[in-house]
Amino acid sequence: MMAMARGKGEGYIAQGLGIADCLAAIYFHELRYDSANPTWSERDRFVLSTGHYSIAMYATLAEAGYIDAAELPTYGLNGSRLPMSTFDDLPGVEVVGGSLGHGLGQAVGMAMGLRLDGSEARVICELSDGELEEGSTWEAAMASATFKCDNLVALIDCNGIQADGPITVKIEPVADKFAAFGWDTAEVNGNDMAELVDALARMRARDEKPKAIVMRTTPGFGVPTIMKRERAHFVRVDNSEWDALVAELERENG
């Protein structure tokens, strides 16, 4: 991800680093897919609602075999298949995710469609705390409980930031709100792999209730300089600084 952002000179690297553990847990511990057959009808669907987290999504898709890692440095460059926000024409990407508040509702529709087909496949949807400010997210939250989508797991990335800085709208208590909407809920440290894997494993019950995992994440996790930035929503730095940040990541994480 650091190399990808360096090519462009900027990117949503703080969110990418913050969500990397979550995507790793989903793709390499929970999701059933076949990267050689991206449209396999029995695949579990992963819906990335926050299209600007694409930097982490592309890294994950490369690791999972959907795309060639050699393509990653084209992130955000003109003519690239890997734009700064995700579009559903890339194999492995299920929805157009850039306009926030669009993901959860589409995940609900997918969960309903899979159930109509008698499929055992599930839908895992990532969305962000900022998206809880969109009314459409709550429309979808009500619908998923109404239609008993127990084949749907929502992972809510609570990183505390949005475009203008720290989240100022009173979105808490997130888990209690989803519980009140009729969801099974869990709350985890979203940068702790063991907690994530455990929570995902506990959210497989077919009890007619959708599942929400509230993840507390740290933007820029693994790179202290980015973790400490007050304005981490969009990171733009020059080449010499990227070298220092990459060195920091390697030092911190071996």
Added chain:
Amino acid sequence: MAEDTFSPGRTRGMGELIDISGKTTELAPFGRTLAELGTERPEIVGLTADMGRYSDILPFRDAHPTRFFNVGMAEQCLVMVAAGLAKTGKIAYCTTYSVFITRRAYDFVAIAGAHSKANVKIFAGMPGLMNGYGATHQATEDLNMMRGIADLTIIDPCDATELKQVVRAVADIPGAVYVRTLRGKVPVELPADYRFELGKAKLLRRGGDVGIISTGYMSARALDAAKAASAAGVEASVLHLSTIKPFDARSVRDFAQQFRRLIVAENHKTTGGLASLVVETLYDSGIVKPMIKIGLADSFFECGSQEYLEAKYGVDLPRFVRAIVEAR
């Protein structure tokens, strides 16, 4: 269940809609055709945002209850859920009123629907000036809004005959579709051999004095007006464009060149809808013709009966007949 089951006459919930006096009608052609189609095609699902009764989709619900979903008063959710269902191979027919799907759910229609090439078929009730509840319920700029969305097919059927064909046709039109839907007792205006073709204008009447270009149920009014004008010695042709997008520019150009004067008629503002499309099309080809626009002003409109509103805002039959006579 009995209380809630679809029954004749219960779909015309508010106000008098288009004048059906003296006309042959069919009840709920949209919902009844969709129910039949749903039997033939198990991939069809039906959705509504608390407008099942008022959009005529209840016959589908009654025939296919496990494939019908009411998401409540949540138009954004309606489109998102429909798009998600479409992504699992379903063809999702959705209903609500035109005003709500256009004004409230625009971003979702554009991105989750059209951009995603999702098989979301929106049957939007009471388009244009077709509701006595005032501006909150009158979708007088829906064509203007929707034609701004790329990759969205837009259809404005004339009558029950065409609407039934459109219900079937859209199942095989890829991607998102917006259909202005007539509900309740819908007049039968077009001949039995009429055939809807996507993107094709249809000549409904031949007359050498005046050329009328129209869409939706205003094409039926154009036929009525042309008949009345004929009695006064003026003969009008009527070119019906039920597909607004993709737009049949060639037919409009060829038609316009045959006449000294044109009338463009639509159940919509004269800005941004059919009249604008015709002017753009003709201007781009260097064709300039005197034109009378029958449609609504750029305004919000008051409450009242359909008859009162149409007369007040100049889209009623007498106004249409006068326009044809004036245009000669």
